Amino acid sequence: MYVALFDIDGTLISSGGAGGAALMGSFRDTFAIRDPRPVKFSGRTDRAIAGDLFQLHGLENNAENWGRLRDGYLDRLPNELGQRTGTILPGIESLLETLDARADIVMGLLTGNLPDGARLKLEHFGIYQYFPFGAFGELHENRDDVARDALRMVQQRLADQTPAQDRIWVIGDTPFDVQCARAIGCQALAVATGVHDRDELALSEPDLLLDDLDNAGPWLQQLGPR
Ligand SMILES: [Mg+2]
Incomplete structure (x- = not known):
């Protein structure tokens, strides 16, 4: 898992x-x-x-x-x-479909958004249904605390199926995403599709750094065969 x-x-x-x-x-x-x-x-x-x-x-x-x-x-x-002319970022729809088709991968949200803000944004782009649970930024000023909530939720949902932390990935576009993965001892995948470029993200030392999720191959390899 x-x-x-x-x-x-x-x-x-x-x-x-x-x-x-x-x-x-x-x-x-x-x-x-x-x-x-x-x-x-x-x-x-x-x-x-x-x-x-x-x-x-x-x-x-x-x-x-x-x-x-x-x-x-x-x-x-x-x-x-x-x-406004927002957009789904490159490769996301295809990646979510790929991950959703795998019975050994559970997807959730770890975001600074409010629960309803997250829902409105993701419904607008038609991808809310991929995320059956999430940890949100309504109560916490520190993203690390949101990550702690997310890990607790994973442990509650998966119980004795909860994977080791090196099989739990936090995917985000800022050094704060990498930092909050560290706070819960999980893996960090940084993507340079937000305001931070590769060099800035590299300083936060993610486990994997990608230009975008249109080229998610190196990450999918780490998730192993289906
Ligand atoms: Mg972000």
Whole structure:
């Protein structure tokens, strides 16, 4: 048995900026801040991004403000996804079909997105059905904690079928994805389809580094024959 835990943005899809636009739109309208200062998104959880926005603008980083920002974000996201030209990244549909056809591979999500944000994005691109479970960024500012949730979920779902950690892969496009794989002692596959190029990703020392998942052969080899 193998487990593949996928990041979403920059790994499976590009939302064409829809996620950022929906979050910043919600922040602007909810807190009446016309020109919010920019924050880093890539590889971070939605809860962490919200925390930065609150701190930068002197707002309390509490459950109430987070709830208001989150609700506005989820309200806006479908419209933003429809208006922007996002895309499924190269090779993803074919790779998901290949993995889904194997009885010895379990797929899940390990993402900084909210559960509903992940669902809306992946439904928009028609690939939500491949992911029967996931760990999300609603509660945690640190991606390593999302990874710990993901590992617990794998252990709960697979019980005594849970593979050794060297058969559990975390697939993502940022150094944070590699780092969170390390936090749970699992394998890291880094793909240069997000904002980080190969050289940047190499510094985080993933177990495998690929230009994109259209050329996933080297990874599939590591998963062994069917
Ligand atoms: Mg990503």
